[in-house]
Amino acid sequence: MSETAPLRIGVLASGRGSNFEAIVHAVASRAIPGAVVAVLISDRADAPALAIARAHGVEPIAIDARDHPGREVHDKAIADALEERNVGLVCLAGYLRLLGRDFVRRFADRVLNIHPSLLPAFPGLHAQRQALEYGVRVAGATVHFVDEGTDTGPIVLQAAVPVHAGDTEASLSARILAEEHRIYPEAVRLFAEGRIRFDGRRVQIVETA
Numbered sequence: 001m002s003e004t005a006p007l008r009i010g011v012l013a014s015g016r017g018s019n020f021e022a023i024v025h026a027v028a029s030r031a032i033p034g035a036v037v038a039v040l041i042s043d044r045a046d047a048p049a050l051a052i053a054r055a056h057g058v059e060p061i062a063i064d065a066r067d068h069p070g071r072e073v074h075d076k077a078i079a080d081a082l083e084e085r086n087v088g089l090v091c092l093a094g095y096l097r098l099l100g101r102d103f104v105r106r107f108a109d110r111v112l113n114i115h116p117s118l119l120p121a122f123p124g125l126h127a128q129r130q131a132l133e134y135g136v137r138v139a140g141a142t143v144h145f146v147d148e149g150t151d152t153g154p155i156v157l158q159a160a161v162p163v164h165a166g167d168t169e170a171s172l173s174a175r176i177l178a179e180e181h182r183i184y185p186e187a188v189r190l191f192a193e194g195r196i197r198f199d200g201r202r203v204q205i206v207e208t209a
């Protein structure tokens with residue numbers, strides 16, 4: 001019987017941590033076979049995501065930006081912590097800082113992000129509010145690889161939701177979040193199964209590795 005080493009996942013979160021928890025549940029239920037969530041790193045010592053990590057037996061680490069002044073220094077502290085734990089996939093889950101060039105190159109094609117819009121529409125902060133204010137009829141969520149831009153990397157999966165008359169930022173965000181919790185673990189599974197190929201900036205999903 002051949003044994004392959006499990007994919008070790010590191011998650012970066014700044015806040016609530018519901019996408020992180022969705023990934024943890026998917027790993028625990030074997031919906032993402034052959035993977036372990038090795039560490040949760042937050043740039044905020046008070047992030048609720050850290051408590052979620054503790055509750056699920058995932059190592060929680062706070063690497064506060066105030067203790068590591070300058071983006072490169074902070075990024076490096078995080079990258080070192082991930083490498084020390086042999087992390088093979090980094091998942092940004094509500095991580096509110098831009099990662100610099102060195103980090104992105106160090107983990108090239110191994111960093112995923114979830115964004116609450118149908119990219120390339122509405123990158124950046126408050127994507128759901130941007131969508132409502134623009135007046136789109138369809139909104140959604142995107143899982144993409146992280147490159148050096150803001151929400152510009154190759155797209156892995158997207159899911160659409162309708163925008164209803166009378167939607168508020170909160171009601172639309174909740175509808176999108178339900179899809180985030182579905183497609184983020186799915187994208188991680190595709191990565192863990194080695195089913196992702198790059199064709200320029202386009203991602204191809206192959207049937208078997």
Ligand code: GRF
Nearest residue numbers: 016017018019094114115116
């Ligand atoms: C999600 O809407 C995600 O798309 C965005 O930030 C939010 C994080 O929520 N990047 P949570 O911390 O995963 O609950």
